[in-house]
Amino acid sequence: MPSVGRSIPHESSRDHVRGRSIFLDDITPHRNELVVDFVGSPVARGEIVALDLSAATKIPGVVGLYTFRDVPGSNLYGAIFHDEYFLAEDKVSFQGEPIVVIAAESHAALHAAKKAIHLDVRPETPIVSIAQAIEAEEFIGPPRAISRGHARDALEKCPHRLDGTLYIGGQEHFYMETQCALAIPGENGHLTFHSSTQNPTETQVMAARVLGLGMHQVVCVCKRMGGGFGGKETQATPPALMAGLVAMKTGRPARCIYSRETDGRVTGKRHPFEVRYQIGFDSDGRLLAARLEFYSNAGFSADLSTSVFDRALYHADNAYFIPDIELIGRICRTNLPSNTAFRGFGGGQGILAIESIIEDIAEFLDKDAAEIRLLNCYGAEGRNQTPYGQIIQDDTLPLLFERLADRADYKQRRQAINEFNATSQIHLRGLSLTTVKFGISFTTKFLNQANALVNVYTDGTVQVSTGGTEMGQGLNTKIRQLVADEFAIDAANVSVMPTSTEKNNNTPPTAASAGTDLNGSAAVNACRLIRERLTEFAAVRLSEDVPIPIERIVWEDGCVFDREKPEQCLDFGHLVHAAHRERISLGERGHYITPGLGPSRPFFYYTTGCALAEVEIDRFTGEMRVTRADILMDIGQSINPAIDLGQIGGGFVQGMGWATCEELKFSDEGELLTASPSTYKIPGVRDIPEDFRIEFEQDSRFPENVRSSKAVGEPPLLLGLCVWTAIKNALSYAGPRGHVAPLNLPATGEEILRCLCELEDKCP
Amino acid sequence: MKRFAGLMRDHIFFFLNGQKIQVRGREALGMLAPFLRRERGLTGTKIACAHGACGSCSILLGRPTQSGFNYQPINSCIFPVFACDGAHVITVEGLNGPDKVGGQDDGVLSPVQCAMVDCHGAQCGFCTPGIVITLTAFHENRVQSSAEDVKAALEGNLCRCTGYSPIIEAGMSVETADLRPLTQIYPPEPLLDGLNAGASDAVEIRVPEDELEIGQHLFVPRSPEEAICWKVAHPEAIVVSGGTEVGVAMSVKGLAPREILSLAHLEDWDEVTRENDELVLGARATWTQVAEQVGAIVPEFATLLTRWGSPQLRNAGTVAGNIIRAAPISDSLPFLLACEAELEFIGELGARRVTVADFLESGPTMRPDELLRRVLVPLPKEGQTLRLFKVSKRRAFDRSIVSAAFLLTASDGVIEDIKIAFGGVAPLALRLPQTEAFLQGKPVNSAIWREAATVAYNEISPYSDAAASREHRTRLVANLLRKFGAEL
Ligand SMILES: Cc1cc2nc3c(=O)[nH]c(=O)nc-3n(C[C@H](O)[C@H](O)[C@H](O)COP(=O)(O)OP(=O)(O)OC[C@H]3O[C@@H](n4cnc5c(N)ncnc54)[C@H](O)[C@@H]3O)c2cc1C
Ligand code: FES
Numbered sequence A: 001m002p003s004v005g006r007s008i009p010h011e012s013s014r015d016h017v018r019g020r021s022i023f024l025d026d027i028t029p030h031r032n033e034l035v036v037d038f039v040g041s042p043v044a045r046g047e048i049v050a051l052d053l054s055a056a057t058k059i060p061g062v063v064g065l066y067t068f069r070d071v072p073g074s075n076l077y078g079a080i081f082h083d084e085y086f087l088a089e090d091k092v093s094f095q096g097e098p099i100v101v102i103a104a105e106s107h108a109a110l111h112a113a114k115k116a117i118h119l120d121v122r123p124e125t126p127i128v129s130i131a132q133a134i135e136a137e138e139f140i141g142p143p144r145a146i147s148r149g150h151a152r153d154a155l156e157k158c159p160h161r162l163d164g165t166l167y168i169g170g171q172e173h174f175y176m177e178t179q180c181a182l183a184i185p186g187e188n189g190h191l192t193f194h195s196s197t198q199n200p201t202e203t204q205v206m207a208a209r210v211l212g213l214g215m216h217q218v219v220c221v222c223k224r225m226g227g228g229f230g231g232k233e234t235q236a237t238p239p240a241l242m243a244g245l246v247a248m249k250t251g252r253p254a255r256c257i258y259s260r261e262t263d264g265r266v267t268g269k270r271h272p273f274e275v276r277y278q279i280g281f282d283s284d285g286r287l288l289a290a291r292l293e294f295y296s297n298a299g300f301s302a303d304l305s306t307s308v309f310d311r312a313l314y315h316a317d318n319a320y321f322i323p324d325i326e327l328i329g330r331i332c333r334t335n336l337p338s339n340t341a342f343r344g345f346g347g348g349q350g351i352l353a354i355e356s357i358i359e360d361i362a363e364f365l366d367k368d369a370a371e372i373r374l375l376n377c378y379g380a381e382g383r384n385q386t387p388y389g390q391i392i393q394d395d396t397l398p399l400l401f402e403r404l405a406d407r408a409d410y411k412q413r414r415q416a417i418n419e420f421n422a423t424s425q426i427h428l429r430g431l432s433l434t435t436v437k438f439g440i441s442f443t444t445k446f447l448n449q450a451n452a453l454v455n456v457y458t459d460g461t462v463q464v465s466t467g468g469t470e471m472g473q474g475l476n477t478k479i480r481q482l483v484a485d486e487f488a489i490d491a492a493n494v495s496v497m498p499t500s501t502e503k504n505n506n507t508p509p510t511a512a513s514a515g516t517d518l519n520g521s522a523a524v525n526a527c528r529l530i531r532e533r534l535t536e537f538a539a540v541r542l543s544e545d546v547p548i549p550i551e552r553i554v555w556e557d558g559c560v561f562d563r564e565k566p567e568q569c570l571d572f573g574h575l576v577h578a579a580h581r582e583r584i585s586l587g588e589r590g591h592y593i594t595p596g597l598g599p600s601r602p603f604f605y606y607t608t609g610c611a612l613a614e615v616e617i618d619r620f621t622g623e624m625r626v627t628r629a630d631i632l633m634d635i636g637q638s639i640n641p642a643i644d645l646g647q648i649g650g651g652f653v654q655g656m657g658w659a660t661c662e663e664l665k666f667s668d669e670g671e672l673l674t675a676s677p678s679t680y681k682i683p684g685v686r687d688i689p690e691d692f693r694i695e696f697e698q699d700s701r702f703p704e705n706v707r708s709s710k711a712v713g714e715p716p717l718l719l720g721l722c723v724w725t726a727i728k729n730a731l732s733y734a735g736p737r738g739h740v741a742p743l744n745l746p747a748t749g750e751e752i753l754r755c756l757c758e759l760e761d762k763c764p
Numbered sequence B: 001m002k003r004f005a006g007l008m009r010d011h012i013f014f015f016l017n018g019q020k021i022q023v024r025g026r027e028a029l030g031m032l033a034p035f036l037r038r039e040r041g042l043t044g045t046k047i048a049c050a051h052g053a054c055g056s057c058s059i060l061l062g063r064p065t066q067s068g069f070n071y072q073p074i075n076s077c078i079f080p081v082f083a084c085d086g087a088h089v090i091t092v093e094g095l096n097g098p099d100k101v102g103g104q105d106d107g108v109l110s111p112v113q114c115a116m117v118d119c120h121g122a123q124c125g126f127c128t129p130g131i132v133i134t135l136t137a138f139h140e141n142r143v144q145s146s147a148e149d150v151k152a153a154l155e156g157n158l159c160r161c162t163g164y165s166p167i168i169e170a171g172m173s174v175e176t177a178d179l180r181p182l183t184q185i186y187p188p189e190p191l192l193d194g195l196n197a198g199a200s201d202a203v204e205i206r207v208p209e210d211e212l213e214i215g216q217h218l219f220v221p222r223s224p225e226e227a228i229c230w231k232v233a234h235p236e237a238i239v240v241s242g243g244t245e246v247g248v249a250m251s252v253k254g255l256a257p258r259e260i261l262s263l264a265h266l267e268d269w270d271e272v273t274r275e276n277d278e279l280v281l282g283a284r285a286t287w288t289q290v291a292e293q294v295g296a297i298v299p300e301f302a303t304l305l306t307r308w309g310s311p312q313l314r315n316a317g318t319v320a321g322n323i324i325r326a327a328p329i330s331d332s333l334p335f336l337l338a339c340e341a342e343l344e345f346i347g348e349l350g351a352r353r354v355t356v357a358d359f360l361e362s363g364p365t366m367r368p369d370e371l372l373r374r375v376l377v378p379l380p381k382e383g384q385t386l387r388l389f390k391v392s393k394r395r396a397f398d399r400s401i402v403s404a405a406f407l408l409t410a411s412d413g414v415i416e417d418i419k420i421a422f423g424g425v426a427p428l429a430l431r432l433p434q435t436e437a438f439l440q441g442k443p444v445n446s447a448i449w450r451e452a453a454t455v456a457y458n459e460i461s462p463y464s465d466a467a468a469s470r471e472h473r474t475r476l477v478a479n480l481l482r483k484f485g486a487e488l
């Protein structure tokens, strides 16, 4: 029976539930292993005027204290631009910025050393907000723009116009396992890293650069992560560098595990955005022209901010055709930790702006927002090209939209809500049906490639290694299924091995939802090469004299046979054993590149979906419940429906967390006030939709991609934003008609109550 | 110093996955989760926050009862090792019996573990051991479970990957027929026998100062007399009751007390009873115990307690800790203030009573020789309406932004008397006497609550913090008054 399409459990689940899965901090310590931590800047911006390590050095058990002066290679590094100091030199540019790395025999010695380090930093006024950065003209890179037509002129001629500003907050990844790494020194100056990273190659490249090694001297291994969500794409690097520096200096294994607070304080998050918009539309709600100005808060360095920003622009249209459109903006440099990839990667900020605008148009025209959305969806020729030139093909979105509206009784429920809100003194309800069209591919073209190593053993079992990393998303399980099917064997006979740069080189991060697309395809390519050889071999082996024509060889249920003589079959184990005896190679590397990408086609395809949320707000406290949510997605043919459902449900809840209860608050001094789990609130079991229904289209296929599947990781997170638009919708019932709710993201109880008060004040 | 009647041990002992262990020295003074992971190699217990704020580190704490053990999930990251004395700790590794800990992988899964696999309840797997622990405790002695029950049980376990639905499904689809109760997997008799010797000894552990860390001194008394006597001799000692406050300070804020007085073995200070017209809450009663008992006595308070912390925190946190800490967000204080509850302290000179209001007024302070013994809460009378509110950012497992208590006596549509208390609007919980006075004698109608809101507005001056701004708190005070009125 084929594996693909079946809901086999996550390959690690049996170990997960027994606590047997080994996460990085669970690796048994080496006999002489050191613990590593660092002392960071107490202020967000300033100058280091004094640093005295003498007292700390004397503490028993403190093995080493290192500053930028001890960095053997380049102290400057970075994912795209080399604009970050591994260890601060004379200036500091965010609170917590690492200055001194400490290596110690015990945690007690570490703590004592931290206290004994004398550090004096002269504070300067930091730039914290986007507004301050704009004022100071602190930007990263040049202005960015995508446009079509003449938005400014067109706006003048539109029958209706709305202008406004939307503030979108950031989001902490809150992967349950904090950033961590273990470095083990080897022979010939080699270093092996175990790192909880989505990007082992990045760790390898940066370690080589900063520690002054060749990439051939560095191996980075990642067995698994306790969650990544984008946060471990580039930012797994610093703890690895710290452990690596110590391992190199001391010749001893060294491990660095961030505490939750350190992680919260120093690692980057989802980018906050500010969007200034002008939108023109007609009386039916048809979008005619738009000018959207985006500003992102990048933190102190570029990291991936340029790519994140581009994706925001690429998603500013979401699923809607806007003839004249101008998308511009700047990336702001501030004194915050460097904001980074986070599931959605800017897409969410782009989408939120237009979805918020549509809610406002609905309020303005006194129409239902769902109608306006459907009216504006990309459609037939003339209305099927994005602002960046990509043609939308085989678009199922309008269909999904109508289906979901129908299945979830949108119309009746709207009616019920109208009635409820007219009478309820205590509560307000809102309903919103939104869409997501998410572009799949790295917008940086060269990243759209992958390699895989497949080893078949003589007992008919298989090991496969790819550059893809497992962070819970089920990549390894899907690869296991794909590989099993290539050899028509049971998935139990396939092991997906820890990711290592030793086996797979120059790999892209496991990101952009494309983990399975890229690594799965590469694995399949490798399998096919082996299978080709084995097919030829079987054709000889199964024949009496002349080889059987290749086309007649069938692979099925663990066996290989001649279609015309199915009774005479070779079991896979015997086949490979025999092939090995005939000196046929049972190993292969596969390489895969995403086809068809180009300047006006940044995305291989789109994953689309719709979601509908109903919320109830307490008029007095601003507290909110999601009473029901429905999701309908087109993800092609699912390789593993249960895993995809898990991605959709989990992504949605993470998205609604961003939209509602997760709030990053910084002080004017640039200190994150919500760095601790007692102040930063991710959704708990009580916050999920009380009635939660997830479906995907069963008969949809996308034959160009591996097994006709589509990527699923990020899009559902953006669907979670429908909770936010539903809140906005609920608020629209509070004010007088035509007054839009000035709701920003996150819609915490506080934000909701603020809007309610503002709207109530407008009531006569 | 008075001589103690009982004997003294210089170590603690407890069972860990069925095996008896002794812990002495500094190790006994640390937190359980790092002890399990580093000293015992039981790395199935994960530490994701070390704050008691995620549930990843959940373990089962089995406290001896008359008939065996009562197993409850607690957060081991903020639970001191010494507080395990005389208990049975089961970690995720031990759920299938003592012979399955470590050892060769025979692939055996418990029904809860099976359900988690079958329902795809684990993605990255980091939260999973904690969830399995919670669901195991939940299913102990239970036949049926609704989604509501499962959700209530899981409030203290955060998961960043799954969005919870598969976990809830797992919780509901456990093959209960196959469940072996923990008391069958770990028959209580041998454990109880093993704990018997020395069970009634007090524990005193002294850790000398070394080159890195200060000297520490722990005392775990067996009787109130011993406790008070030690407190007199060590007035600076930090008292630890359930440890959910002190544990966080020790786990993440670097608190290393020189002297610790643990009340862990003042087991009989945990009464939750009704005496005449009063509710009596023993200092050592955990919030779980209170919640179980108080439903029949003050249902409104029981309802509030469903939003108090998490099950794990309620299983450890006690009445005394919540009051003595007197945090502005303490969920019990507005209730106690509105009901004009009294605190009973005991000390060298015997017992002393003081109203909660006076206690807070004073600082809140007590004499160095004193311990809180119990709380006496006059119960709402016939015709009185008690309403309690808690507003938090996240619905469950979150501290209050603002909490409120209203105790209204009205007849014939006129307010005879009202007591209003708020938490989260000042450094300490407080009553609003001006607003109360304004309302007295007024007719009960919606306009009056609006006016009262204005009075309250002028009576308070809240603060801004990470949870909420001053403006929000101010709005909430006004709006909770209105909400109370609207829902009457
Ligand atoms: C994540 C998290 C969430 C929380 N959520 C809530 C919440 O929702 N609502 C809420 O109200 N609280 C909450 N708390 C706070 C805390 O759990 C409670 O205040 C709890 O009741 C404290 O009790 P304890 O026994 O654990 O206190 P401990 O930590 O043992 O002690 C707290 C203080 O009280 C003193 N003390 C304890 N017992 C006595 C005694 N008998 N005599 C004199 N002094 C004594 C101690 O010396 C210490 O200063 C939360 C805490 C955490 C970590
Ligand atoms: S680790 Fe989060 S509660 Fe213990």
Ligand code: FES
Binding pocket: A176, A226, A227, A472, B121, B122, B123, B124, B125, B126, B127, B128, B158, B159, B160, B161, B162
């Ligand atoms: S499975 Fe990853 S946190 Fe729950």
